[in-house]
Amino acid sequence: MIDEPVLFCLHVLGGSARTWRPLAARLGPTVRCVAIDLPGFGDEAHRPGGDVAAMADHVAARIRTEAPPGPWLIAGNSMGAKVALALARRHEDGDPALAGLAGLVLLAGSTPSPEPMAEERRQAMIAWIDADPATRRREAEAFVAANVGAPLAPEDHARTVEDVLRANPQAWKAWLTGGANEDWRARIGTLSTPALVVSGAEDGDLGPEAQAALTLPHLARHRHEVMLGAGHLLPLERPDALAALIRDFLSAPPATTEAPTLTPAFAALMGSDRVNSRLRATLRERMREPDGPFCLDAEERATLEACLDRVLPQDGPGRIDLARRIDARLASGTGDGWRYASLPPDAEAYSRALRSLDAAARAAHGSAFAALDGASRDALLDCAAAGRLPAIPDGLASELMTCWFEELRGEAVRTWLAHPAGLAAIGFTGIGAGGDDADALPGYRLTGLNERESWEAPVLDTVGDVR
Known part of the structure; x- marks a missing residue:
């Protein structure tokens, strides 16, 4: 201070x-x-x-x-x-x-x-x-x-x-x-x-x-x-x-x-008349960092961050804070409209699953999941995906960890792609298909393989392999 x-x-x-x-x-x-x-x-x-x-x-x-x-x-x-x-x-x-x-x-x-x-x-x-x-x-x-x-x-x-x-x-x-x-x-x-x-x-x-x-x-x-x-x-x-x-x-x-930052080309596309004002407002809202409320405790959030680093690696500066965004979503009670019937509600499922991961890490390595190296985290996540993670009293059952981990991977990708920086990283230009003038929608002229319009943002190699 x-x-x-x-x-x-x-x-x-x-x-x-x-x-x-x-x-x-x-x-x-x-x-x-x-x-x-x-x-x-x-x-x-x-x-x-x-x-x-x-x-x-x-x-x-x-x-x-x-x-x-x-x-x-x-x-x-x-x-x-x-x-x-x-x-x-x-x-x-x-x-x-x-x-x-x-x-x-x-x-x-x-x-x-x-x-x-x-x-x-x-x-x-x-x-x-x-x-x-x-x-x-x-x-x-x-x-x-x-x-x-x-x-x-x-x-x-x-x-x-x-x-x-x-x-x-x-x-x-x-x-x-x-x-x-x-x-x-x-x-x-x-x-x-x-x-x-x-x-x-x-x-x-x-x-x-x-x-x-x-x-x-x-x-x-x-x-x-x-x-x-x-x-x-x-x-x-x-x-x-x-x-x-x-x-x-x-x-x-x-x-x-x-x-995270945007490429100048994608930022120019967002601000152009090829993007309607309602979509532009939505994309700008998605750039805001959620300020709460949140529901995961500090150890659970750290475990989630460490897990997401392996599920969807982001290289370099300006990373999208997936854990913060997912935590805010859990606290809001919103979702994509469905979940596995065998799983408890999302916030409870995440909390219990993250405790299970952390307990397994401490049992196997004597350290928190967030403190492990990448290979050790991967091994535990492989066990979770296969339903072989040891059960703990306040965690998820081993077979339910498979369902939760599938949900986590889907949510990680959805959250990353919802952010304009994620769209910019893959060179997505679908936001530029139409503006506010319904009688003069610009659309695309080039539709051949690997053809790109002059206004389309280039693809950046800013994210690692998706696990």
Whole structure:
């Protein structure tokens, strides 16, 4: 836990330090927020703006004057997040002025790569910023409304519109033509600084799939949260939920990568008009890590994780947490509509089966199942599949372990394939068979063996052999 942390806050395009007032109020005395106006915006609107490096210089100078002697963090919303990533790289490269950086909070962040924005919309945003006052106000109102999942409180909406209107047009255009298009992927590389990444499910360009594909691969230690019903202006839309997430992040920064990533090609397909909005919302929901309730105890969950590592191995970073998802499903009481009549209800069957596996491991090896090497786990799972696992009083009967293990294997594969990262790994493109326009469904043109459309994502070798 970071004592008396300071959170330096960098705003969205067209925003200002005032953007962070609702979040700062919720964090209260436990976290001190220092909101910074970026060049060309807020009280710095007299400046012409600049590229990402120049904005990072501006923020670093402010941090040098206000950083506490202990650790501190940087939060960035959209444009501010790309600046925060640049500062994190400077910190990890040894910049003494940034030595205290201990974490990142990236909200609907602009990606290290050029932002995935349609050029037509970019040009429209550039055009109206220099228009007459009436047009600018009308477009600023529309800009704010389009970037939220639901209308803001009237005072927040009015203040945000005024921030857009007082932005320096030169800085506005500098970001849209320059900073947003800058490619920082090679310079950012992979950061070890712990990061909380939050995306809004209703965010068009920089939503969950863009974060998973374009930002998470640059973060070795991250936690990704998706906020349903929220758009792009997260500090204004969800200050209470964000404050809770930030407190949790401060208490327990992620030690390793927790969330799986998407390939850029699959993320682009998810966001395209080939996918209808209902399916896109469902896929985004499946990217969220379940936060409970759960029903397995700690030892049972560890046994399940160790079992799933053998049933469906996942290589490399960004693994789908199958055990967590299955545990949440068990606690919910939902299922696929059937089970073996000889088995007890799912939650009880899993609990008893996992206890049986662990007891067999301790009897044969003197260690918990989760502590065994792969070959030893495989041998016990082979016994379970064959109905030869020794019975224990509070476990499943030996013959029932065969039924349970069959169920487990099916659930592991279903859970993995339900996640967009699983679909991306096998190159599944069936999600792109139709959009919202029922009269103009795009479909497929190529149907020959091994033929792939130009828009189809390539197959990745990201999962091991399925047991």
